[in-house]
Amino acid sequence: MKVLNFVHLVFISCLLVSLHSFASSDKPVKGRFVITQQGEEQLIDGSHESITWFFNLDGNGNALLKISSWHAQFTCDGVYQVVQENKQLQFIWKKDSNPNSACNTPSPQFIMKQDGKNKWQIKSELFPWGDGGWEDLKISKNK
Template sequence: MKSSLRFFLLMFILASNVVFSASISVISTGSYSYTQQGDELIGGQKASITWNIIIKDSSNAVVTISSWHAPFTCEGSYTISNEKDYTALSWSGKNNEDSECDIPSPQILLKKSSSGRILIHSELFPWNNKGWQTVREIR
């Protein structure tokens, strides 16, 4: 009886550990890009912003932002933390002394979908910051 109880307890611990580790969404090093199209301008073109995210290693990232007639903030160095369901990128004030960011941390969230695509969510997105959007991998 004791051996079957120990076996059950061991299997439960192992299964719990596997389920927990499988749910952690770790984003691989590499380059990712996301573009939002915004309001139509007088000439018929649309304003846009592109976020280019370079995951340098497990704890550091760099975000560069390019814009066509749209304001942006929070460009620069980010620290990475891996949460249970997503990877959080937080703007690093000490490493970005010449720029500013008025959005609270974490500014950018990344996660893998069940199909393996990388998804992004951020309060930085001015036109559609609801839900998760697909990023483009630039490897």
């Protein structure tokens, strides 16, 4: 009888752990985020070169990245697959979905994480300025 009770206990424990894992799985992130980096060198007109990245995550594991630049080169804009790994979102540029664009930076091109309730951070080899660490993202209200 003790063996049967033990088997039941193990079965129920496994079932509860499975249900908890399923219930607590992270939902895909949906939202719009933006980051701007500005170069240090001053241009002739007094402005600085800059790049702005606009991330639009659809909540289904895809993202669209639009890049705007002021006198700075950029690459890897377009459609991304977003994969969650260890509470971080990894952005993988989809070559087949971006036939008219190029991206020579290895995947993941961007890594994003939540650092607080409404605070998000991102890092990338594509960021030309900064120390290569985590940069703060802004949540964009624009559509």
